[in-house]
Amino acid sequence: MMDESRVIGSLRAEFPDLTTDEFREQTRIVVPLEKLYAVLEFLKEQAALDYLIDVTCVDYLHYPTEKPDRFGLVYLLANSETNVRLTVRCYVGGPEPTVPSAVSLWEAANWLEREVWDLFGIRFTDHPDLRRIVLPEPFSAHPLRKDYPLQGRGERHNFPVVTRKEE
Amino acid sequence: MPLTPAFSPGDLAHDEPQPYLWTLNFGPQHPATHTTLRLVLKLEGETVVDAMPDIGYLHSGFEKLGESLDYNQYVTVTDRMNYVSPMANNVGWHLAVEKLMGIEVPPRCQYLRVIVYELARISDHLLANGAMGLDTGAFTHFIYAFNPREPINDIFEALCGARFTNSYTRVGGLMYDASPQAVRMIRDFLKDLPQALTDMERLLVRNRIFVDRTQGVGVLSKEEAINRGCTGPIARASGVTRDLRKDEPYLAYPDFDFQVCCAEEGDCLARYLVRMGEVRESIKIIQQAIENLPSGPVNVGPDRRAILPEKGAVHSTIEGLISHFEVVMTNRGFTTPCEEVYLATESPNGELGFYISGDGSPRAYRARCRPPSFLHFAVFPHLIRGHTLSDVVAVLSSLNIIAAELDR
Numbered sequence: 001m002m003d004e005s006r007v008i009g010s011l012r013a014e015f016p017d018l019t020t021d022e023f024r025e026q027t028r029i030v031v032p033l034e035k036l037y038a039v040l041e042f043l044k045e046q047a048a049l050d051y052l053i054d055v056t057c058v059d060y061l062h063y064p065t066e067k068p069d070r071f072g073l074v075y076l077l078a079n080s081e082t083n084v085r086l087t088v089r090c091y092v093g094g095p096e097p098t099v100p101s102a103v104s105l106w107e108a109a110n111w112l113e114r115e116v117w118d119l120f121g122i123r124f125t126d127h128p129d130l131r132r133i134v135l136p137e138p139f140s141a142h143p144l145r146k147d148y149p150l151q152g153r154g155e156r157h158n159f160p161v162v163t164r165k166e167e
Numbered sequence: 168m169p170l171t172p173a174f175s176p177g178d179l180a181h182d183e184p185q186p187y188l189w190t191l192n193f194g195p196q197h198p199a200t201h202t203t204l205r206l207v208l209k210l211e212g213e214t215v216v217d218a219m220p221d222i223g224y225l226h227s228g229f230e231k232l233g234e235s236l237d238y239n240q241y242v243t244v245t246d247r248m249n250y251v252s253p254m255a256n257n258v259g260w261h262l263a264v265e266k267l268m269g270i271e272v273p274p275r276c277q278y279l280r281v282i283v284y285e286l287a288r289i290s291d292h293l294l295a296n297g298a299m300g301l302d303t304g305a306f307t308h309f310i311y312a313f314n315p316r317e318p319i320n321d322i323f324e325a326l327c328g329a330r331f332t333n334s335y336t337r338v339g340g341l342m343y344d345a346s347p348q349a350v351r352m353i354r355d356f357l358k359d360l361p362q363a364l365t366d367m368e369r370l371l372v373r374n375r376i377f378v379d380r381t382q383g384v385g386v387l388s389k390e391e392a393i394n395r396g397c398t399g400p401i402a403r404a405s406g407v408t409r410d411l412r413k414d415e416p417y418l419a420y421p422d423f424d425f426q427v428c429c430a431e432e433g434d435c436l437a438r439y440l441v442r443m444g445e446v447r448e449s450i451k452i453i454q455q456a457i458e459n460l461p462s463g464p465v466n467v468g469p470d471r472r473a474i475l476p477e478k479g480a481v482h483s484t485i486e487g488l489i490s491h492f493e494v495v496m497t498n499r500g501f502t503t504p505c506e507e508v509y510l511a512t513e514s515p516n517g518e519l520g521f522y523i524s525g526d527g528s529p530r531a532y533r534a535r536c537r538p539p540s541f542l543h544f545a546v547f548p549h550l551i552r553g554h555t556l557s558d559v560v561a562v563l564s565s566l567n568i569i570a571a572e573l574d575r
Contacts, residue, residue, distance in 0.1 A: 023506045024266055050393050054537040058507070058524050063532060065505045074522060076509055076537075080393050080407055083414045087509065108396025111545040119230075134223035134574050143231055150235070 004084050007047045014042055028087040030068075036090045037100040040075065044105050049077040049086060052106035055113055057120045061146035069093035071122060075102070092122065101127040119144035188216060191556070195224045199302050199560040202570030204544070206559070213555045218548040222573055229575040233534025238264045238338050238501060239475070239494075241534060246332035248536060249572045251294050252287035253333050254323065255514045261336040262417060263510035263521035264531075267503055270339050270473060274461040277419040279345055282353065282456050283326065283335060284418075284512075285449040289360070290319045291515035292400075292442040292449075295567035299439055300371055302560040303380045308370050315363045318356045325349040338501065339474040340466030353457050357450055364446060372440070381435035385550040385562035388433060395549070396542040399517025401566060404441045405433035411513035422459070423452045435565035473501055500529030509537075516540055516567055538572040 004027050008020060011029070018039070019030045031039045043049045053076040060067040069091035077086045092099055101124035102109040113124045114133040121142035124130055132139060141148055194205040203224040209217040229248060233241050238261075245256035258280045265272065272280070297312025320330040326349050327335040327342050335342050371377050387397065392405040402409060410427040412420045428444030430437035466474040475494050480487030493499050503525030511520035517539030526532035543566045550562050 023504075024269065024508055026508060052396055053511070053518065054509075054520060054522065054535070056522055056535045056537075058533045058535075063505075064526050074507075074509075074535075076520070076522070080409050085415075106396065107391075107394050108542055108545070111541060112396075115541075132223075134226040136223070143228065148231075 003082070004086065007043070007049070007084055007086060010047055011039070011042065014046075015039060026085070026087060028089055030089045030091070033090055033092055033099065036088075037102070039088065040077075040102050040105055043077055043086065043088070048082075049079050049084065051078040051080050052076075052102065052108045052112075053078050053085075055102070055109055055116055057116050057122060057144075059120060059144065059146045067091065071097055071120060073099060073116070073122070096123065097121070098123040098125055100125055101130075103127055118142070121145065193559065199563065200570075201298060201564070202568070204568060204570045204573065206547075206563075208556070208559065210556060213557075215551050215554055215556060215559065218551050218559075220544055220547055222544065222570070224574065225570045226574040230534055230536065233531050235530060237529040238503075238531065241531070242334045242336060243332070245536075246334055247571055248538065248575060249291075249514070249516065249519075249540075249569045250332070251569060252291035252515050253331070254283040254287035254335060255291070255512070255519065257333060257336040258284050258418075259510070259512040259514060259519045260521055261338060262512060263508060263523050264338055266510045267506065267508045267523050267525050268338070268473065268501065270467055272340055272467060273464050274419065275344075275463050276340050276465045278456045278460050279341060279465065280336065281418050281420065281423070282345075282453050283323070283333075285453050285456075286319050286322060286353075288449050288515040289446050290316050291567075292446050295515075295564070296367070296439055296442050298567075299381075299435070299561070299564040300367075300377065302564040303377050305371055305374065305377060308367060311363065311367050311370060315356075315360055318352070318359070322349060322352050322356060325352055337466070337474060344465040345460075350457060350460070353453065357454055357457075360450060361447070364443065368443060372443075378436060380558070380561050381439065381565070382432075384435045384554060384558050385565060386432070386434045387546065387550060389431075391546075391549065392433070395546045397517065397546060398542075399513065399515070399539055400428075400438055400441045400445060401517065401543055401546075403428060404430045404437035406431040411511055411518060415511070417510075417512060419456070420452075423455045425449075425452050435561050438565045497529070503527060503529070507533075511537065514539060516569065516572070517543065536572075536575060538575060540566075540568050540570075540573045544568050544573055 015035060021028055056074045058072045060070055060072055070093040073090045075088040099122055101113055111133060113127055116122050117130055118132040118135055119142055189210040191208045191210055193208055194200040195203045205221040207219045208215050229244050232244055242257050242260055245260045246253040248256050293312045293316055297309040300308030323333050324330045326345055327333050387405045389406040392402045392407055408427060408429055413427055425448045428441045430441050476487045476490045481491045505527055507524045509520055509522045511518045519539055520537035522535035523531050524533035551559055
């Protein structure tokens with residue numbers, strides 16, 4: 001049996017410079033981008049966090065407090081037997097944010113990462129099938145970004161009109 | 168506009184030209200998909216070689232909507248995620264919000280939330296299992312399963328006025344307290360339900376046609392279930408013993424005596440039986456909750472500035488009016504910390520989680536829903552490979568995919 005503090009302890013021994021914080025009994029680790037895959041691999045293989053519950057993202061463009069970078073990725077990990085839960089945060093930015101894919105570790109990451117790509121425009125390298133998932137392929141924007149316009153005619157206005165003759 | 172390619176271009180490029188493979192389009196409008204989802208099947212004769220799910224037909228931007236609606240308003244959107252068990256989504260959403268704000272609801276509210284949550288679970292499982300019978304040819308079974316859902320809707324109507332899209336919970340409490348009439352209706356319903364379940368099981372569980380079509384079909388091993396993120400009855404049918412009601416108890420679940428239903432086969436029949444077992448356990452939970460229903464307030468006090476006051480107080484007293492405005496005015500409302508929480512509940516379909524990012528305002532900065540159906544549908548191609556075309560509907564209905572939750 002491993003509890004959260006032991007998971008974090010073993011992780012600290014392997015990666016000494018990770019920052020952790022806690023809010024309402026939920027522990028979060030902030031991982032720099034270049035170590036993300038190594039940390040996730042360690043957590044899965046060594047710390048037995050075998051469940052990837054969710055991969056999601058928050059766009060901090062208009063967030064009131066200062067954040068290290070624009071996009072904050074969230075990996076929610078859990079163990080199927082001991083109820084240990086851990087949140088891994090990783091901040092990315094830049095015009096084309098790119099993150100290593102976790103599909104080789106958890107098959108569950110496949111659709112979850114496709115959704116993050118679709119709605120936030122974050123690329124996952126080495127993803128086997130990085131296509132849009134809920135929006136149509138010709139869609140050009142990533143609507144869960146905070147700079148996506150909430151008013152106006154939007155993309156629908158730019159879609160080509162298909163007439164019966166062209167069909 | 169060109170249609171979304173059903174197979175990825177890379178996938179097609181590597182394929183040898185195989186003229187004997189058929190491509191069959193299944194959905195988005197098909198009675199056996201239950202909702203709007205599409206599958207493109209590659210067939211060799213009657214055997215499914217590969218399946219490619221194509222989703223997004225019901226994508227309506229629920230998570231984006233969550234960024235413009237306040238924490239009480241958004242509950243109406245959660246109704247529409249899993250419309251088979253909206254109460255479960257309501258409770259899940261507001262538990263996450265209360266976790267963010269650090270509110271603990273009074274015992275009576277906790278018990279009532281457990282009761283409506285378990286009623287929603289019964290309603291969801293009855294529909295899922297009934298539809299599974301329907302898809303494998305047992306129409307009578309579907310009617311038998313649908314019949315007890317009617318009193319559940321009546322109970323919800325007695326509790327909150329809405330039968331289907333309930334929006335029953337509020338931040339820090341519930342919309343209304345349960346009336347004695349509603350309690351009586353729940354008691355009557357619990358008396359009748361076991362007979363209906365027995366009828367369902369006697370119709371189907373030993374039925375040769377049904378068992379032949381579901382046993383050994385769509386087998387999911389324990390390792391695959393964990394690796395692919397399956398939760399809820401689908402994981403438990405594969406031998407994963409995880410149940411958030413036991414493992415991470417929320418609300419009043421530690422007070423109740425119930426068992427976690429598991430199976431090891433991992434096939435469609437096991438999923439059916441696990442759901443049936445869970446309905447019986449839910450009856451036990453509701454019975455214990457309704458007999459020990461605590462008295463006292465159902466909402467947190469007004470000093471928390473989180474709960475809407477009663478309508479009567481708003482109309483007749485100045486204090487009520489002030490506290491109403493304190494909550495609903497855009498420049499007042501709730502105060503949330505600039506923090507993020509994730510809270511998961513054991514919904515009928517699996518782990519339903521909400522990841523909420525608060526920014527101090529009464530609206531969520533980010534309202535992420537972790538939908539169980541999304542991960543379960545991703546497993547579908549893995550389950551169906553090598554089976555026949557007629558097994559597609561059996562596997563699909565055993566996964567209980569709700570497209571509105573899938574696409575959000």
